[in-house]
Amino acid sequence: MTDSTIVNANSTPTYVVGVDYGTLSGRALVVRVSDGAEVGTAVHPYAHAVIEKTLPGGDEPLPPDWALQHPGDWVDVLRTAVPAAVADAGIDAADVIGIATDFTACTVLPTTADGTPLSALHPDRPHAWPKLWKHHAAQPQADRINALAHERGEPWINRYGGKISSEWEFAKGLQVLEEDPETYAATDRWIEAADWIIWQLTGQETRNRCTAGYKGIYQDGHWPDRAYLEALNPGFGDFVAKLEHPLSALGDRAGSLTAEAAGWTGLPEGIAVAVGNVDAHVTAxxxxxxxxxxxxxxxxxxxxxxxxxxxxxxxxxxxxxxxxxxxxxxxxxxxxxxxVGDIFGWFVDTQLPPDYHEAAAAAGVDPHEYLSGLAAQQAVGAHGLIALDWHNGNRSVLVDHELSGVLVGTTLATRPEDIYRALVEATAFGTRTIIDxxxxxxxxxxxxxxxxxxxxxxxxxxxxxxxxxxxxxxxxxxxxxALGSAIHAAVxxxxxxDVPAASAAMxxxxxxxxRPDPARAKAYEALYAEYRTLHDYFGRGGNDVLHRLRRIRNEARR
Structure with a gap:
């Protein structure tokens, strides 16, 4: 590329579209290439949201810790949010030169060789559906993956902090094999949604380096070897064949927008489509x-x-x-x-008394803002509480999705704002643990x-x-x-x-x-020490009660 390419982009306004696929909705953002100005946006909520109780059209309860999605919802984002964002921008779609997407990960699905989701062919089989990132029912498989990797001294295991998560590709794939071998056998391609949506836009399969490395155990040019996979389960030896495909660098062009996808989006056929990526990684x-x-x-x-x-x-x-x-x-x-936000949402939706909802409404604010205002008036430690932020398991640094939330220090004087503040602090302590x-x-x-x-x-x-x-x-x-995806679309x-040059401009x-308040930061050191004590006691084997309670719960629900 020559310098004139950028000059022309600056002198004649051109645009790119970034599409961010979240947990509950997809957002399209139209961005000016020259300076990153955001000129139009639209959101499309998924009609099926998170599928965690029953399959669409079914009434058989899903087991605990399942979280699925509907691939049709993702295509609907292209059909609705993208043209709506272009309309909101008030631009000529002919001035759009590229589109890129990002996705939650590991959100992964089984497909046929041509990319048809197995959920479209076998809608009554739970394992045929895409598994959302927060599908945590593969923890037993993850435990075996980790134990065997350490036993065999697999060189890749420490690249993942010593533990592969139940959220990642191999644990979810092994769960399919062991719980529904017919669906596993019908799976030609096991693919991240980040790559599947690019397949729909370009008509050709690609695989991105990001999800392959972080979610697919691809390190130093290799996947886990067949001997290791067969030691996990003799039928798992062919799993890499369902993943394997040449990997593309982030910011590369995956292909061109097909005529069909141009019809969905209202964008020009043939414009650049960037390689798929993950929502967090494009944000940097x-x-x-x-x-x-x-x-x-x-x-x-x-x-x-x-x-x-x-x-x-x-x-x-x-x-x-x-x-x-x-x-x-x-x-x-x-x-x-x-x-994090899920924890605050759970508390407000299920634990907050009606009079607090009424007070928030009377003040003209939502309950989160109302509780935050009350909590902000407290001195550090005044509530006398410590919480562990494991209501959805622990991703880092314990990598254990069978852990659950803990709250200690409650008395008859404890108020909702006290608990809310303790939950906020718990998530901040969790981030501090990661930084440390x-x-x-x-x-x-x-x-x-x-x-x-x-x-x-x-x-x-x-x-x-x-x-x-x-x-x-x-x-x-x-x-x-969405802005990060737009940056990759421009590249x-x-x-x-390259991405750094686009980042600097857009x-x-x-x-x-x-900035930290020195007095509060010092006061929090004492609370953080207590958090770490509870963190290690409940999370590193001092007391296995959280795992035992989960097993008792799961047995009771069967």
């Missing part, structure tokens, strides 16, 4: 946080922590480290928390950059700054993943030579918006 360039030492926390229903490092290190409990997993030339690290794991492993974290829907809560952000004892920068966009279309961030 959007927040101009791709230098070593900058950790990005994408905070929503869950939180994903990503950062680049110049050196390869083994961080206990991390989700993975991948060469070029965020940008080329650096080692991309990932960690995360399986529940990185720094102990020789990967410094100098700055915490926050993106996602939760950054609107100023009380929560200040708690995070105080507990992390670091300045918090915030992304200068409410649509970080795929040839408007910029990304945005506000530095050090929240």
């Amino acid at each position: 360039p959007a927040a101009q946080a791709i230098a070593p030492g900058q950790m990005v926390a994408i905070m929503g229903t869950s939180t994903c922590h990503v950062m680049n490092g110049e050196r390869l290190a083994e961080v206990p409990g991390m989700c993975g480290v991948v060469d070029g997993g965020i940008v080329a030339g650096l080692h991309g690290y990932e960690a995360g928390q399986s529940g 794991a990185f720094e102990t492993s020789g990967i410094p974290v100098d700055e915490l950059v926050v993106a996602g829907g939760l950054l609107k809560n100023r009380f929560l952000m200040q708690v995070y700054a105080d507990i992390a004892n670091r300045p918090l920068s915030v992304i200068g966009s409410e649509q970080g993943p 795929a279309a040839g408007a910029y030579p 990304g945005r961030v506000e530095r050090a918006v929240y």
Whole structure:
């Protein structure tokens, strides 16, 4: 690409579309290539949301810890949100030069050789449906994957902090084999939704380096070998064949928009379609946080922590480290928390008394804002509580999705705002635990950059700054993943030579918006010590009661 390409993009407005596939909806964002200005957006809620009780059209209850999705909902985002975003922008669709998408991960589905989802062919079989990232029913398979890897000394296991998550591709695939071998046998391709949606846009299968590395155990040019897989289960030896495909770098052009996809989206046929990517990883360039030492926390229903490092290190409990997993030339690290906004939502939806809902309505605010206002009036530690943020299991650093939430210190004087504050603090302690794991492993974290829907809560952000004892920068966009996808679309279309160049021109961030208060940060050290005591006691084998309670619950529900 020559410098004139960028000059032309600057002189004649051209645009790209970023599509962010979340847990409950998909968002399309139209972005001007020259400066990253966001000119139009639209959201399409998934008609089937998260499928966790019964299959569509069925009445047989799904087992505990299942979470599925409907691939038709993803295509509907292209049909509705993309043209609506272009209309909202008030631009000529002919001026759009590229489109890119990002997805939750590991959200994975079985398909035929031509990409047809097995759920379309066998809608009555639960294992034929896409498994959402928070499908945690494969924990027994994950436990065996980890135990055998350590027993055999598999070289890749420490690239994932010593544990493969039940959320990742191999655990979910092994669960299909062992619980529904007919569906497993019918699975020609086991593919991340991030890559499947690109298949629908371009008409050709591609696989991206990000999900292959973080979710698919692809390291140093190799998948786990056949002997290891057959030791897990003799029928699992062919699993890699369902995954294997040449990998593409992030920002590469996956192909061109087909006539059919152009009809869905209203965009010009033949424009560039970028290689698929993960919602958290595309956000780092959007927040101009791709230098070593900058950790990005994408905070929503869950939180994903990503950062680049110049050196390869083994961080206990991390989700993975991948060469070029965020940008080329650096080692991309990932960690995360399986529940954050979901925990606050659970409390408000199921535990908050009616009079608090009424008071929030009378004040003209939502319950979260109301509780945050009450909680912000408290001194650190005044509620006398400590919570563990494991309501949806623990992704990092324990990598155990059979753990559950804990709350200690309640009395008859405990009020809802006390518990709400303790839950907010618990999630911040969880992030602090992740930061400590990185720094102990020789990967410094100098700055915490926050993106996602939760950054609107100023009380929560200040708690995070105080507990992390670091300045918090915030992304200068409410649509970080979609903006990040748009940045990758611009690179795929040839408007910029690489992702860092596009990030510098199109990304945005506000530095050090929240600074730690020294007195509060010092007070939180005592509470953090108590959190770590409970964290290790309940999470590292001091008392296995949480696992026993889960087994009792599961037996009672059968």
